[in-house]
Amino acid sequence: MNALLHTRAQRIAGFILAFLILIIGMICSIAFGAANIHWRTVIEAFTNFNGSQEHLIVTTARLPRALIAAAAGASLAVAGTLMQAVTRNPLASPSLFGINAGAAFFVVAGSAFFGAGGLSTFATLAFIGAAVAAALVYILGSIGSDGLTPLKVTLAGAAMTAFFSSLSLGVLMTSGQTFDQVLFWFVGSVAGRDLDIFLSAAPYMAVALIGAWIMARHMNLLTLGEDVATGLGQKTLTIKLIAGIFVVLLAGGSVSIAGPIAFVGIMIPHLTRHLVGLDHRWVIPYSAVLGGILLLYADVGSRYIAFPKEVPVGVMTAVIGVPFFVYIARRGDAS
Amino acid sequence: MNNGLTPQGAKRAFRIGNRTLSMIVLLLIANAVVMILCTGLGSTMISPVNVVKALLGHGDAAASMIILKLRLPRVVIAIMIGSMLAVSGAVLQGIVRNPLTSPDVIGITGGAALGTVVFILYFSHLSIRFMPVSSIIGAFGAALLIYLFAYRHGITPLRLVLIGIGMATAITAVTYMLILSAQFTPTAVAVKAFTFMTGSIYGASWERDVLTLLPWWAILMPLAFMNARHLNVQALGDEVAIGVGSRVQFNRTMLLVISVALAGSAAAIGGTIGFIGLMAPHIARKLVGPAYGGVLPVSALTGSLVLMLADLAARTAFNPLDIPAGVFTAAIGAPFFIYLIFRHRRA
Numbered sequence: 001m002n003a004l005l006h007t008r009a010q011r012i013a014g015f016i017l018a019f020l021i022l023i024i025g026m027i028c029s030i031a032f033g034a035a036n037i038h039w040r041t042v043i044e045a046f047t048n049f050n051g052s053q054e055h056l057i058v059t060t061a062r063l064p065r066a067l068i069a070a071a072a073g074a075s076l077a078v079a080g081t082l083m084q085a086v087t088r089n090p091l092a093s094p095s096l097f098g099i100n101a102g103a104a105f106f107v108v109a110g111s112a113f114f115g116a117g118g119l120s121t122f123a124t125l126a127f128i129g130a131a132v133a134a135a136l137v138y139i140l141g142s143i144g145s146d147g148l149t150p151l152k153v154t155l156a157g158a159a160m161t162a163f164f165s166s167l168s169l170g171v172l173m174t175s176g177q178t179f180d181q182v183l184f185w186f187v188g189s190v191a192g193r194d195l196d197i198f199l200s201a202a203p204y205m206a207v208a209l210i211g212a213w214i215m216a217r218h219m220n221l222l223t224l225g226e227d228v229a230t231g232l233g234q235k236t237l238t239i240k241l242i243a244g245i246f247v248v249l250l251a252g253g254s255v256s257i258a259g260p261i262a263f264v265g266i267m268i269p270h271l272t273r274h275l276v277g278l279d280h281r282w283v284i285p286y287s288a289v290l291g292g293i294l295l296l297y298a299d300v301g302s303r304y305i306a307f308p309k310e311v312p313v314g315v316m317t318a319v320i321g322v323p324f325f326v327y328i329a330r331r332g333d334a335s
Numbered sequence: 336m337n338n339g340l341t342p343q344g345a346k347r348a349f350r351i352g353n354r355t356l357s358m359i360v361l362l363l364i365a366n367a368v369v370m371i372l373c374t375g376l377g378s379t380m381i382s383p384v385n386v387v388k389a390l391l392g393h394g395d396a397a398a399s400m401i402i403l404k405l406r407l408p409r410v411v412i413a414i415m416i417g418s419m420l421a422v423s424g425a426v427l428q429g430i431v432r433n434p435l436t437s438p439d440v441i442g443i444t445g446g447a448a449l450g451t452v453v454f455i456l457y458f459s460h461l462s463i464r465f466m467p468v469s470s471i472i473g474a475f476g477a478a479l480l481i482y483l484f485a486y487r488h489g490i491t492p493l494r495l496v497l498i499g500i501g502m503a504t505a506i507t508a509v510t511y512m513l514i515l516s517a518q519f520t521p522t523a524v525a526v527k528a529f530t531f532m533t534g535s536i537y538g539a540s541w542e543r544d545v546l547t548l549l550p551w552w553a554i555l556m557p558l559a560f561m562n563a564r565h566l567n568v569q570a571l572g573d574e575v576a577i578g579v580g581s582r583v584q585f586n587r588t589m590l591l592v593i594s595v596a597l598a599g600s601a602a603a604i605g606g607t608i609g610f611i612g613l614m615a616p617h618i619a620r621k622l623v624g625p626a627y628g629g630v631l632p633v634s635a636l637t638g639s640l641v642l643m644l645a646d647l648a649a650r651t652a653f654n655p656l657d658i659p660a661g662v663f664t665a666a667i668g669a670p671f672f673i674y675l676i677f678r679h680r681r682a
Contacts, residue, residue: 158440162439163669169661173659174658306516309516314508315512321501321505322505325498326498329498330494
C-alpha cells in the first residue's frame with residue numbers, strides 16, 4: 001500500500017498537525033453553538049473563572065461535550081483498527097459487529113430493571129454488554145470449516161445489532177423512562193453530559209488506548225496471518241484476547257458516555273492506513289487523533305443542521321460514513 | 336419430486352403436490368385457530384366459543400364490541416402484514432439466490448419506514464390512503480440505491496448484503512434525524528417513532544389501517560403467486576433460465592418490484608417489523624420443499640401465524656403495557672438467523 005506519508009519526519013509532522021486540528025476542534029466545539037462564545041472568554045473561563053453564565057456554559061456544558069466527543073471518537077476508531085487487524089476484515093467495527101448495540105442494551109436493561117443509576121455501574125454494564133456481544137459475534141462468525149468469512153461475521157453482527165436494538169427499545173418502552181433524553185443517547189449523542197460521566201469511563205479508555213499502542217508491534221505480526229505470526233513466535237491467541245479486551249473497553253466506554261455511534265470505527269482506520277500505511281505503531285495513534293477530530297467536527301456540524309435544534313452526532317457520522325462504507329464494501333469484495 | 340420444476344410444469348401457474356396442498360390446508364386451520372385464540376386473549380379474556388359467536392354476530396354486546404372493534408382489526412392486520420413480509424422475503428431470497436437476505440436485513444424496510452415518516456411529518460394533510468404510496472416510494476428508493484451501489488459487473492449476493500446492511504444503518508439514522516428535528520413535542524413523537532421503528536400494529540383499526548392496506552394486499556399477493564413459476568426458473572441460474580426461454584432480466588425486475596412493493600406497503604402500517612421475511616420462507620421450504628408454487632403460499636401462512644403470535648405476546652406478556660411486536664419477532668428471529676448461518680456454514 002502506498003502511504004501518503006512515508007518518512008518518519010513526515011509522519012511526526014503530520015501527527016503534530018493532526019493534533020493541532022484536534023485542539024482547534026475542541027476550541028470550536030467549546031465556542032460555537034446555540035450561544036456563541038468568544039474564544040477569549042473561553043480561555044478566561046479556565047484561567048480566570050468568574051461565575052458568569054458564559055463561563056458556566058463553557059465549564060459545565062461545552063467542555064465535557066468536547067472531551068467526550070474527542071474521547072469517544074478516538075476510542076471507536078482504535079477499536080475499529082484493532083478489530084480489523086484481528087479479524088482481517090476491512091468492515092470490522094464496533095457498530096457493524098453489534099458490539100455497540102450489545103453495550104447499549106446492557107446499559108438500558110441494567111438501568112431499567114435493576115435501577116442501576118451510578119456512573120460506574122453504567123460503564124461496567126457497557127463493558128459487560130460489549131464483551132457479550134463481541135464474544136457472540138466472534139463465535140458465530142467463525143463457526144464452520146471456512147472460519148471467519150466476511151459475509152458470515154457481518155451477517156452475524158447485523159443480526160445481533162437488530163436483536164439488541166429491538167430488545168433495548170422494548171425495555172425502554174416498558175420502563176417508561178424519560179424518553180427524549182434516552183432517544184438522543186440511543187442514536188449516539190455527546191450533548192448534555194457532565195464531566196463526571198466523562199471521568200467515569202475515561203480511565204478505562206485511556207488504559208486501552210495506551211495498551212493498544214504498546215502492543216502495536218504484535219498487531220503488525222497478526223495482520224500477516226495466523227500462521228506467519230505463530231511462526232515468528234507470537235502467542236496469537238493471547239494477543240487476540242488482549243486486543244479483544246481493549247476493544248471491549250474502548251467500545252463499551254464510548255457507548256456508556258456517548259451512545260452507540262456508527263461508522264467511526266470503519267472510516268477512520270481506512271483513512272489512517274491510507275495516510276501512514278500498515279504499521280500499527282503509527283496507525284493506532286493516528287486513528288485515535290483522527291477519530292477524535294471526526295467526532296468533534298461532526299458534533300460541531302450537528303449543531304447547525306437543524307439549527308437551533310440539535311441533531312445527534314450519530315446521525316452525522318452515519319451520513320458521512322455511507323460513501324466510505326460503500327467504497328470499502330465494493331473494493332473489499334474484489335480482493 | 337413433484338414440484339413443477341420441469342418446463343412443462345412451469346407453463347402452469349401452480350402445480351402443487353398433495354403434500355403441499357395438505358400443508359396449506361393444515362396451515363389454514365392453524366391460522367384460523369390462532370386467530371380465534373388471539374382474538375379472545377388479552378386484558379379481557381373471552382372464551383373461543385364466545386369469540387366465534389361474536390364473529391357470527393350472536394355474541395353479547397360487550398364482548399362483540401371488544402372483538403369486532405378492537406381485537407379483530409389488529410389480528411387481521413397481523414395476518415396481512417405477516418403474509419406480505421413473508422412473501423416479500425421469499426421472492427427476494429429467490430431473486431438474490433441467497434437464503435440469508437430479507438427486506439429488513441438489506442434496508443428496504445428501512446427505506447419504507449423513512450418514506451412513512453416523511454409522509455407523517457410533511458404530508459399529514461393528505462388522506463392516510465396515500466401513506467402506503469409514500470412508503471413504497473421510500474422502499475423503492477432504498478432498493479434502487481442499494482442496487483446501484485452494489486452493482487459492479489453484476490450483483491454478487493455478498494456485496495448486496497454488505498451494502499444493504501450499511502444502507503440500513505444510515506437510513507435508520509436519517510429517519511431518527513427527521514423525527515428529532517421535527518416541530519413536535521419531542522416525547523410524544525419520540526415514543527411514536529420508537530414504536531414505529533421497532534414495528535408495531537398497536538391500535539389498528541378497520542377504517543384507518545385495514546382499509547388502507549387491503550387494496551395493496553389484494554393486488555400484490557396474487558401477483559406474487561402468479562409469478563411463482565418465474566422464481567422457479569430463476570432458481571436454476573441465469574444460463575439455464577435463459578436456456579429454457581425465460582426473459583430473465585425482465586422477470587427479475589418484475590419480481591423485485593413485487594417484493595419491494597410488498598415490503599413497502601406492509602411497512603406503511605406495521606413499521607419495521609424484522610425477521611419475518613427471513614424466517615417464514617425457510618420454514619416454508621422445510622415444510623414443502625424448494626418449489627416456489629408451494630413456498631409462496633406456505634410462507635404467507637407461516638408469516639401470518641408468526642406475526643399473530645408475536646403480537647399476542649406483545650399485547651399480553653407485559654400487560655397492561657403494549658410492547659411493539661417487532662421486539663418479539665426480533666427475539667425469535669435473531670436466534671433463528673444464527674441457526675441459519677450455522678446450517679449454511681458449509682455453503
